[in-house]
Amino acid sequence: xxxxxxxxxxxxxxxxxxxxxAAVSATPDEVARLGLRRVLVVCGARGxxxxxxxxxxxxxxxxxxxxxxxxxxxxxVAGTAVRxxxxxxxxxxxxxxxxxxxxxxxAIALRGGLPLIAVPSTYSGSEMTPVWGLTEHGxxxxxxxxxxxxxxxxxxxxxxxxxxxPLSVTSGVNALAHAVEALYAPDTSPLVxxxxxxxxxxxxxxLPEVAAEPAxxxxxxxxxxxxxxxxxCLGATTMGLHHxxxxxxxxxxxxxxxETHTVVLPYVLAxxxxxxxxxxxxxxxxxxxxxxxxxxxxxxxxxxxxxSLAELGLAEADLSKAAALxxxxxxxxxxPVTADGVLGLLRAAHEGTxxxxxTR
Numbered sequence: 331x332x333x334x335x336x337x338x339x340x341x342x343x344x345x346x347x348x349x350x351x352a353a354v355s356a357t358p359d360e361v362a363r364l365g366l367r368r369v370l371v372v373c374g375a376r377g378x379x380x381x382x383x384x385x386x387x388x389x390x391x392x393x394x395x396x397x398x399x400x401x402x403x404x405x406x407v408a409g410t411a412v413r414x415x416x417x418x419x420x421x422x423x424x425x426x427x428x429x430x431x432x433x434x435x436x437a438i439a440l441r442g443g444l445p446l447i448a449v450p451s452t453y454s455g456s457e458m459t460p461v462w463g464l465t466e467h468g469x470x471x472x473x474x475x476x477x478x479x480x481x482x483x484x485x486x487x488x489x490x491x492x493x494x495x496p497l498s499v500t501s502g503v504n505a506l507a508h509a510v511e512a513l514y515a516p517d518t519s520p521l522v523x524x525x526x527x528x529x530x531x532x533x534x535x536x537l538p539e540v541a542a543e544p545a546x547x548x549x550x551x552x553x554x555x556x557x558x559x560x561x562x563c564l565g566a567t568t569m570g571l572h573h574x575x576x577x578x579x580x581x582x583x584x585x586x587x588x589e590t591h592t593v594v595l596p597y598v599l600a601x602x603x604x605x606x607x608x609x610x611x612x613x614x615x616x617x618x619x620x621x622x623x624x625x626x627x628x629x630x631x632x633x634x635x636x637x638s639l640a641e642l643g644l645a646e647a648d649l650s651k652a653a654a655l656x657x658x659x660x661x662x663x664x665x666p667v668t669a670d671g672v673l674g675l676l677r678a679a680h681e682g683t684x685x686x687x688x689t690r
Contacts, residue, residue, distance in 0.1 A: 335520070337518070339566065342479055343479075344458065344481070344482070345363075345481065345482045347485065348485040348555075349485075350551070352484050353384055353426070353449050353488070354387040356486075357388065358387055360447050364422065364482070366421050366445065367391060367421060368418065368421050368422070369392055369420060369421070370392075370394055370396055370414065371384060371426060372395075372399060372425050372426070372434050373397050373427045374399040374400070374430050375398075377428070377431060377451055378397040380451060381397065381427065384426050398411065402465040402470055403434055403462075404466070405466035408464055411434050412438055412442050420442075420444060421444065421445075422446070423435050423439060424447045424449060427449075427450070427451050429454035429456045429588075432448050432450060432480075433462070436478035437462065440478050447482045447483075447484065449484045449486065449489070452497070452501040452588075453490070453504070453553055453554065454504055454505060454561070454587075454588065455505040455558070455561025455564060456561065457483045457561060458558060458561030458562045458564070458565045459565035460474050460475060461478070461565070461569075462474075465580075468581065470581025470582070472573075472577060485558065487547050487551035488547065488550075495544055496634055499540075499634065500589045500635050502536070502537045502540075502553055502556070503626070503630050504588040504591040505557040506533050506595065508560040508564035509526035509530045510609070510613055511567070512563035513526050513606070513612050514570065514602060515568045516568060516662045517566075518567055519566075522563050528559055529562075530556075530613060530616035531556075532555055532559065534616065534629060536553035538629075538633065539552070540553055568662050571602065571656070571661070571665075572595060574661050575594060575598065578655045579594070579652060582655060583648055584643075585639070585643065589636055592630050592635050593638060593641075593642065593679055597679040598675060599623045599626065600688040602663065602664050604665065605665035609664075613626070637682040638682030639676070641682075649673060649677060650669075653669045653676055657671075674688060
């Protein structure tokens with residue numbers, strides 16, 4: 331019988347603190363709660379000022395600020411950070427910033443075994459997952475390891491006030507992708523489906539508010555709440571075609587992370603729609619729409635996000651290689667992944683044609 335429940339769900343041991351001002355007021359308490367005495371703060375160059383404010387709040391518990399995080403976490407960047415943590419005698423790590431900073435913190439946790447605290451300043455949702463990623467020799471590898479799951483996550487909506495609207499939009503749609511794929515993952519569950527649908531709904535409602543009033547702490551907080559839910563979905567389920575394709579486009583072709591997720595998501599959802607009707611219906615409900623892929627594309631496009639892979643700099647000549655690399659990997663997806671199928675959705679995403687063309 332199709333109505334008989336059959337699933338497994340594993341909760342992650344993560345503590346969440348969510349309030350304005352928490353980056354400075356709560357992070358020291360989280361460090362102390364974990365019994366850490368010498369933490370290294372990691373960040374990217376753009377978020378260095380915020381990271382140093384957190385470092386100042388930590389006082390003598392901070393042994394330095396490492397501001398060399400880079401997109402897609404190049405292996406050499408990760409190696410430098412691990413050596414810096416060891417040289418400082420760090421017993422923990424505090425990652426302040428977006429997905430690149432948190433990704434670098436995860437690399438330190440993975441290779442150095444140090445507990446990680448995440449203080450996100452974007453809506454990527456990476457902080458709620460045990461997923462790590464490293465790029466080496468033009469290939470991005472990902473994996474899951476409980477060591478990289480942050481022990482504490484400090485959500486401070488004030489940190490996102492300075493996030494430019496275009497980046498806020500693409501970062502938010504990046505988070506939406508986590509929830510969308512969780513809805514058709516082979517290891518989804520009733521709880522994940524609840525979080526995914528509410529996360530999509532929260533983010534889809536918050537992003538237009540952020541675009542209209544970037545200084546609204548309420549809108550920023552609602553977007554961060556949506557990111558929390560969407561990231562939790564990714565942390566509990568297996569990634570499919572969307573994430574694997576974006577890893578190829580980012581790791582091999584150097585495309586920007588959040589923008590790539592934003593462009594690709596409607597096309598992958600349209601591609602998978604015939605094999606995942608319940609998931610597509612859930613996305614449509616959350617977006618209050620009839621056609622979920624089109625609604626996703628319209629949401630981001632209406633807010634100024636890029637609409638095509640061509641806009642992001644991907645050459646048409648690279649489409650076949652990207653399709654072959656994606657299809658050559660093994661992963662779960664509701665619809666069988668073939669080079670021809672991936673090439674078709676890539677062509678549509680490259681041109682920016684309506685997602686419905688992929689379904690046809």
